[in-house]
Amino acid sequence: MTTGTLRDQLNPRLSRRKSIGTIFFFVFMAAVLIGIVSLLILLGQVLLEGAPWLKPHFITNYPSRHPEQAGLLSALFGTIWVMGLVAAFTVPIGVGAAIYLEEYARKNWFSSLIEINISNLAGVPSIVYGLLGLALFVQWMAMGRTVLAGALTLTLLVLPIIILASREAIRAVPNSYRLAGYALGADQWQVVRSIVLPSALPGILTGTILALSRAIGEAAPVIAISALVYLTFIPTDPLDRFTVLPIQIFNWVSRPQDEFRGLAAAGIVVLLVILLSMNAIAVFLRNKYQQRPNE
């Protein structure tokens, strides 16, 4: 038997292999569960603590020294104002930069240098952006501690993330589309506008929303430009003073009375609802547009 000699030397140990496989299955599942369970515990505790305080007037009232009357109206509107401006600044600049880097820039040492810098900027701690915003916008440009200064500071923070996400989306557009466009007599801008951008749009939107949802939860840079104020009015133009939800929450948490901890939990619930709805929109957009080609 020619095969017998070799097959005799095999030692399949099937049951041992199977049990090793099972062990790793449970190890990986435990890894997943650690994340999910701790998130659920966190959510549950916040909900339990905050629920008694989640009443309509919590949304419609201004902050107050009296916990029963306190609300986060000014912080909610501050957040909406800031995020609206951040979106208006970052989307054109971020997508424009991504288009330039992916479609126009020649690949040389200079473009690699820009690339490395943008990747690094995306990882810079947010407090650093806060200090930059304080020096650049609040003081040097004399904007004061305004909505505009806060929005520009957060713009600096999320711009690298949006550029990276948009570049990924643009890079994922198959080159065969571009070639087909050029072969039909389209010039570069026509190819970018009519082929590359529509195909990359779902990815760009998803990346943008996720980047904005990071900015919405940032407290450190906004504290650095000192929006930490006890505000009893809604900003009506970009040069008004403002506060945002994370700062309002921070403010409540740092008070000694127990009631304010409940308010902070309720504030966290509001912030989480906004965050999760933004992420849900991102997921929805991605699924909606990704299915179309294969329908």
Place this chain on the structure above:
Amino acid sequence: MVQANNNGDSTAEAMPAERGSSTASEGTGDAVLSVKNLGVWYGAFRAVRDINMQVKRNTVLALIGPSGCGKSTVLRCFNRMNDLVPSARVEGEVIYNGVNLYADSTDATEIRSRVGMVFQKPNPFPKSIFENVAFGLRVNGFKGNMQEAVERSLRQAALWEEVKDRLNASAQALSGGQQQRLCIARALAVEPDVVLMDEPCSALDPIATLAIEDLIRQLVTKYTIIIVTHNMQQAARVSSETAFFMVGEDRAGYLVEMAATDQIFTNPRHEQTEAYITGRFS
């Protein structure tokens, strides 16, 4: 591979009178493209060298040869698609209707609306069937009746009957063969002079391949078609002229011979051609 049986009687009507030496025949009046001392470099690598050939109007020219012989590179010189490869450099001349495609004054974008291209893998845009065909017209500022123009192109590509009820459906829902005919319709929409096809059937099944080959035989009455193919039966079936390329010792591709397809397949002048066609090497 077995000897390519040239059942080329069906192509005979499109076949012009045979020329004695066609490798470098000069000054033919009916040449839509003529190539003079063409060479292409990718960086320091010379991909093809010293190509001289004439492409006659309203013929199907097949470019055949082993992998790496530069036949696709030569094809992409006819509509300046090589411009899109940053390291590519072209030397020599490609004269299209009296205009050197590589002259400084020639605009590549304009050339590409006259010399259309169909790619190896069907690559419809992720848009509707209608918008795919309309694309070339839109980018070139078409002012006429878009509906009619799209229908005409789809009819020419023998796709109209299959898609007329779902012009707004996604082009990517079509089968591979339909997608490739859509890409042909898309290329025909701007009424080019010449249609370049880079192995248009290599991603298709045999039935879809036959449909495309039928289409090519019909289109040749109106267009000049240059097709790169690895399939020698296909070259024999659809083309009236064939150019055979080889890879040299220096790894640069060159043109061995170009002649009527009948002659290449039955009585080639070069031993290499015969060896390749009979499958003795590839």
